[in-house]
Amino acid sequence: MSGHSTYVPKSPVMKWFESRLPLFGLIHSSFVAYPTPRNLNYLWTFGGILSFMLVAQIVTGIVLVMHYTPHATMAFSSVEHIMRDVNYGWLLRYLHANGASMFFIAVYIHMFRGMYYGSYKAPREVLWILGVIIFLLMMATAFMGYVLPWGQMSFWGATVITNLFSALPIVGEPIVTWLWGGYSVDNPTLNRFFSLHYLLPFMIAGVVALHVWALHVVGQNNPTGVDIKNPAKDAVPFTPYATVKDAFGLVCFLVVFAWFVFYVPNYLGHADNYTEANPAVTPAHIVPEWYFLPFYAILRAIPNKLMGVIAMFSSIAVLVFLPWLDTSKVRSAVYRPLFKQFFWVFVAVCVGLGYLGAMPPEGGYVIAARVLTAYYFIHFLVILPLLGLFETPRPVPASIADAVLAKHGGGAAAAVAMGAASAPSKK
Ligand code: HEM
Missing domain, CATH: 1.20.810.10 (Cytochrome Bc1 Complex; Chain C)
Incomplete structure (x- = not known):
């Protein structure tokens, strides 16, 4: 390194300027x-x-x-x-x-x-x-x-x-x-x-x-999700x-x-x-541009206009509270087997809402939008707080270097021990 x-x-000149x-x-x-x-x-x-x-x-x-x-x-x-x-x-x-x-x-x-x-x-x-x-x-x-x-x-x-x-x-x-x-x-x-x-x-x-x-x-x-502990290695x-x-x-x-x-x-x-x-x-x-569609679906999912507007703004406002809603001590989904699955369900729900935002607000589309809107909020307000309490995370590596070495094998360990610049290729 x-x-x-x-x-x-x-x-x-640079010395003059820099001072x-x-x-x-x-x-x-x-x-x-x-x-x-x-x-x-x-x-x-x-x-x-x-x-x-x-x-x-x-x-x-x-x-x-x-x-x-x-x-x-x-x-x-x-x-x-x-x-x-x-x-x-x-x-x-x-x-x-x-x-x-x-x-x-x-x-x-x-x-x-x-x-x-x-x-x-x-x-x-x-x-x-x-x-x-x-x-x-x-x-x-x-x-x-x-x-x-x-x-x-x-x-x-x-x-x-x-x-x-x-x-x-x-x-x-x-x-x-x-x-x-x-x-x-x-x-x-x-x-x-x-x-x-x-x-x-x-x-x-x-x-x-x-x-x-x-x-x-x-x-x-x-x-x-583990912080740098030893900059020389991590x-x-x-x-x-x-x-x-x-x-x-x-x-x-x-x-x-x-x-x-x-x-x-x-x-x-x-x-x-x-x-x-x-x-x-x-x-x-x-229809709005594609990037607004999930929020548009949330807006139209709720029959009352005011409540629809509140739900739409809340769907973004809830992100502000995410650091406190997620109660798990472990950061990365790599070591959180349950969270990982819920994360992908959440991604699918967002994509689904995007699809529904582009559809006319009638019949089955509205019902589906209501279900997905409810899930969107449940993810943040119920699933994330509870997961942190009940999930058993996988063991988290002691350091970034440990995780890299575990993935890349003993050759890398030797390289790091010798202070080499980069990890060798995968085994
Ligand atoms: C114009 C829009 C944005 C710009 C130019 C920008 C720029 C950056 C840059 C340069 C980094 C460091 C490199 C990286 O981690 O990819 C970063 C990290 C980060 N950004 Fe943004 N960002 C933008 C929008 C956002 C938004 C909308 C969010 C979340 C709502 C966000 C959340 C974060 C977080 C949490 C990190 C730290 C990531 C990490 O270290 O793991 N950013 N951003």
């Missing part, structure tokens, strides 16, 4: 020498992928705005202008629209990874809660962005979702009028959504900085090990992203959004 060096400025603002030292300690658990798998590359996607969304968004007109009479045609007249405008728009979907794919993998390996448990509660705040901001950003092309689904999606607030007693109606800036979704609504859609990604970037800061205070979790320096792995993960992810952009750029969108917004014509089915 190359050891965990500290930054020493070489040139007099006034130790910026390169911070970068070095955070992204070069930073001790990273040696056993991270590819699921740990998604934080880096998300950081890349956030920057990509901001850059493509800023260039799109140079050609977009945020006015109800011109927004739709300005998007068509981007698609047809602006050089590589189609590419910019497809990158941005599909980029939003890819961002959500990555964030869902990132969140389920955290749930599987218990990354939300002490001392990472604040890190996790900052993640939930990022997720909420992402949803708000994506929702408002979808309104900007001012297609049929933009308009009617905005109408349905903003109308939800009218379910609140007394303050509901005034809140909706305030959100709309009038008495229906119209130009003032488009203007404010445009303003906020531009602002929120920068707020996300700010919360991501806190998220990564919190991560660096407590250190990364890893597949064993950890490797972030660069080159994690940087190269993150870069490879990112390239694979970008191949999938490119496939969507170049081969099926409209697959994840809705055909109705290629028709200009028309307040007089309601589409046959108003």
Whole structure:
């Protein structure tokens, strides 16, 4: 192992600068020498992928705005202008629209990874809660962005979702009028959504900085859920090990992203959004983008509008309390045989809710959505607290190095004993 060096400025200019603002030292300690658990798998590359996607969304968004007109009479045609007249405008728009979907794919993998390996448990509660705040901001950003092309689904999606607030007693109606800036979704609504859609990604970037800061205070979790005890044996320096792995993960992810952009750029969108917004014509089915579907299913599963809205917001709010709802002392699902099964049932329930969110709210679909909604909450409020009390976990390794050696055999043990840089290949 190359050891965990500290930054020493070489040139007099760098020494001068560093003694006034130790910026390169911070970068070095955070992204070069930073001790990273040696056993991270590819699921740990998604934080880096998300950081890349956030920057990509901001850059493509800023260039799109140079050609977009945020006015109800011109927004739709300005998007068509981007698609047809602006050089590589189609590419910019497809990158941005599909980029939003890819961002959500990555964030869902990132969140389920955290749930599987218990990354939300002490001392990472604040890190996790900052993640939930990022997720909420992402949803708000994506929702408002979808309104900007001012297609049929933009308009009617905005109408349905903003109308939800009218379910609140007394303050509901005034809140909706305030959100709309009038008495229906119209130009003032488009203007404010445009303003906020531009602002929120920068707020996300700010919360991501806190998220990564919190991560660096407590250190990364890893597949064993056991903390680094001896950095010389349990950890490797972030660069080159994690940087190269993150870069490879990112390239694979970008191949999938490119496939969507170049081969099926409209697959994840809705055909109705290629028709200009028309307040007089309601589409046959108003469906949100795929990444909102599980929450949409929860909303519609409950017959009472107010209760539906409360259930939908609670389904995200419950994530904040996850660190305390899961009572098990063991972090990783690898050593929790029962939790592991319930985890996969939970994943299937989320996928099922997503499917039901896309179906019309009638007959068997509604009943299935009610059952799955009930299960969603039971998972957090009943199963997780009880599992921690009744489950017998498998023996947890004493250290990360022990787990790696148990997996890779005696050859690795000898290599580590000799202080070799990397573990030999599997037996
Ligand atoms: C823009 C969105 C996000 C970005 C850029 C981001 C960035 C990162 C990065 C760079 C890491 C370290 C690398 C890794 O573990 O993959 C990380 C870790 C983590 N993130 Fe995020 N994140 C985002 C959203 C979220 C969300 C929505 C949640 C949860 C609700 C979350 C929860 C966590 C947790 C618990 C860890 C620690 C994982 C571990 O050490 O095992 N993040 N994040």
